[in-house]
Structure formats: C-alpha cells, structure tokens
Amino acid sequence: MAIDKEKLMIGGLRRLLNGTARMTRRGAGRIGYYLLSHPRRLEEDPAIEVFLEDADQATLRLNGMDIHTYHWPGDGPSVLLLHGWESSTARWFALFEPLREAGYNIYALDAPAHGKSGGKKFSVFVYCEILDAYFKKIGFAQDYWIGHSGGGMAAIYYCSRLGYSFEPKRIVSMAVPGEIENFIDKFCELVGANDRVKYGIEHRLNRKLEHRFADIRFTEFVKEVTVPGLIIHDEEDDVAPFSGAQKMHENWRGSKLVSTRGCGHSLTGDLVPAMVVEYLKQFD
Incomplete structure (x- = not known):
C-alpha cells in the first residue's frame, strides 16, 4: 500500500x-x-530551472544575509521579478521567455530563506528590508517590479512606506491577498x-x-502607493479571494484590474505572461 x-x-x-x-x-x-x-525550501526541478543557468548570478551580503541574485541583460527597460512564500526565482520560468523575447533587462532574487538565499526566517517586512538593501547595493531600482503573492505584497508594502527611497515606474501585482x-x-x-x-x-x-x-491589509496599503500598476488575479483563487483584488483596484489610483479564470493562485498558463508583456509594452 x-x-x-x-x-x-x-x-x-x-x-x-x-x-x-x-x-x-x-x-x-x-x-x-x-x-x-520558517518556509520550506522547494526541491530543485532541473527541467524547470534550465533558464536560470543563462543568468549572471551573484550572492550579495545584505543585512547580514546571503541573498542570491540573477541578471539576464537586455537592451530594454529593467524588470525585477519577486516570487512569493515557499517559492523561488524558478517560479518565473513561464514568464521569463516572453520577457526576454521582448528585450527586457531582467533581474530577480531569491527571497530570504528561499531558493539559494540564506536565512531561516521570512516575512513581508524582512523581504522589504532586503529589497531596500539590494537597491542601495546596486545603486538603482528596476523600472518595473513584478511580484507574485508574497512578492507582490513586498512590492506594494515597500512603495507604501515613506521610509524607503526607491520606487519603480510600474508594479505588476499577481495573486496578492487583500489581507x-x-x-x-x-x-x-x-x-x-x-x-x-x-x-x-x-x-x-x-x-x-x-x-x-x-x-x-494590502487593500489599505495601496492607498499610499503613487506608482501605477496592473493587478492580475484569478476569480477562482483559493488562497487570495478575488474580492481582495477588486478592493485593491478601488483603492489604488492608476491601477488596472485584469481577471482570469482557471489559472488558480499560481496563475499558470500562457495567458498571464502575455498580459504582463502587453501591459509593460505600453510604457517602453
């Protein structure tokens, strides 16, 4: 048995x-x-992670932690990919190729206690502190931030706080819980x-x-976000109710809400990458 x-x-x-x-x-x-x-680390999947091998990889010492970073150079605007809880940069395998084909200058990092990064503890607040240290280390913030779930939470919270000095030109929020x-x-x-x-x-x-x-409550934090953004959310998301995305859209000036059906919390499939690239291309 x-x-x-x-x-x-x-x-x-x-x-x-x-x-x-x-x-x-x-x-x-x-x-x-x-x-x-204290999130579990995902087992590596070589079939999915092939695209990571093409990146310029570096481990940066940020706030006492080793944070693993990735960079795929491109001639277009810069993009930062932010994964969520119990995930890693490998989760972007479906979005990576459309972004590269569109010519974007792509960056990513494994969050604290995730992927190849060090640390054992994780929270949205720790994520934001690491992001701030990362921007200070490289000397700039990427033009567009794309965050899934916890990564989107970090992007929104970072941009809602007056104490942080960097900001993107646009945010793409994917499957972010309203609360x-x-x-x-x-x-x-x-x-x-x-x-x-x-x-x-x-x-x-x-x-x-x-x-x-x-x-x-990210439905409240977005009231303080001055950066325009795209909210992508599945109507059947069983982790983050769609009603939260609707409320975020109501409270976020300059936001656009696009719904999917059947893509789940992970927003799988080819539709979402196409939506992201189409949105960003308007501002290149």
Missing part, C-alpha cells in the same frame, strides 16, 4: 496544533507562527487547524512584529 507522506505530515501537524491549542492557545500560536515564518488574514486562513485550512490556533498565531504575530491581522 502506497503511503502519502504529504497527508501524513499534514495529519501530524493538525493533531499537534489542535492538541496544543486545547491546552494553550499561545503555545499553538507559537508553533503555527514558526511554520509560517494577510486571507493567507493565515488558507494555512489553517490546509493543515486543519481550528480558530484557537489562528488567534494564537495572531497573538504571536503581535508579539514578534507588533502587528495584528487587521494592521496588514
């Missing part, structure tokens, strides 16, 4: 989290927060965690980062 290791692991997590929550909500919150802030609570809800759903676990995570988040779920 075949053993599904993924189901066994999830079942074990469910029992651990819910069992701990019966005794101490804060204890369960500590475990849940740890899992969320961080959407992401927490999906995590709890995946592992079968109950509400005591969820609110234990919120307590831990508040202790560690001095934020509650209600404080981390």
Whole structure:
C-alpha cells in the first residue's frame, strides 16, 4: 500500500496544533507562527530551472544575509521579478521567455530563506528590508517590479512606506491577498487547524512584529502607493479571494484590474505572461 507522506505530515501537524491549542492557545500560536515564518525550501526541478543557468548570478551580503541574485541583460527597460512564500526565482520560468523575447533587462532574487538565499526566517517586512538593501547595493531600482503573492505584497508594502527611497515606474501585482488574514486562513485550512490556533498565531504575530491581522491589509496599503500598476488575479483563487483584488483596484489610483479564470493562485498558463508583456509594452 502506497503511503502519502504529504497527508501524513499534514495529519501530524493538525493533531499537534489542535492538541496544543486545547491546552494553550499561545503555545499553538507559537508553533503555527514558526511554520509560517520558517518556509520550506522547494526541491530543485532541473527541467524547470534550465533558464536560470543563462543568468549572471551573484550572492550579495545584505543585512547580514546571503541573498542570491540573477541578471539576464537586455537592451530594454529593467524588470525585477519577486516570487512569493515557499517559492523561488524558478517560479518565473513561464514568464521569463516572453520577457526576454521582448528585450527586457531582467533581474530577480531569491527571497530570504528561499531558493539559494540564506536565512531561516521570512516575512513581508524582512523581504522589504532586503529589497531596500539590494537597491542601495546596486545603486538603482528596476523600472518595473513584478511580484507574485508574497512578492507582490513586498512590492506594494515597500512603495507604501515613506521610509524607503526607491520606487519603480510600474508594479505588476499577481495573486496578492487583500489581507494577510486571507493567507493565515488558507494555512489553517490546509493543515486543519481550528480558530484557537489562528488567534494564537495572531497573538504571536503581535508579539514578534507588533502587528495584528487587521494592521496588514494590502487593500489599505495601496492607498499610499503613487506608482501605477496592473493587478492580475484569478476569480477562482483559493488562497487570495478575488474580492481582495477588486478592493485593491478601488483603492489604488492608476491601477488596472485584469481577471482570469482557471489559472488558480499560481496563475499558470500562457495567458498571464502575455498580459504582463502587453501591459509593460505600453510604457517602453
């Protein structure tokens, strides 16, 4: 009989989290927060990662962490690719070729605790600090930032804060949750965690980062973003509800919302890369 290791692991997590929550909500919150802030690294897929071999790669020491960076030189405007949670630069394999064929000067990096970068802890706030250090290190910010999920969160949050001094000319936001609570809800759903676990995570988040779920709303952060952007979101996204994208569009001056159906949270297929290139080409 075949053993599904993924189901066994999830079942074990469910029992651990819910069992701990019966005794101490804060204890369960500590475990849940740890899992969320210490992402698993993806196994390498040589078939997908071939395009990475063509990049000029470098590891930069930023804020005490080794951050792995990629660059595919091109004659056109510069583009920065920002992946999300438990992902890596390899996730851009479908978008890379259309961007290169269009002549863009392409940059990417593996987020802290992801891909080939160092570090063990991850949050949108850490991501932004690394981005700021990266821009200072190379001396400029790329013209267009394309961020999927957590990468899009980082792009939006960075551009909404007055303390950061760089900004792009355009942002492409892909499958970004309107609120961080959407992401927490999906995590709890995946592992079968109950509400005591969820609110234990919120307590831990508040202790560690001095934020509650209600404080981390990208539907609100976009009100402070002065850079125009494209929002691409699937109507059937099971991680980040489409309603969040609609609210972001309402609150983000200069934004355009494009919906897909059947592409999921990952926004797979050939349609989305074509949308991105078509949008950016208007401003070259």
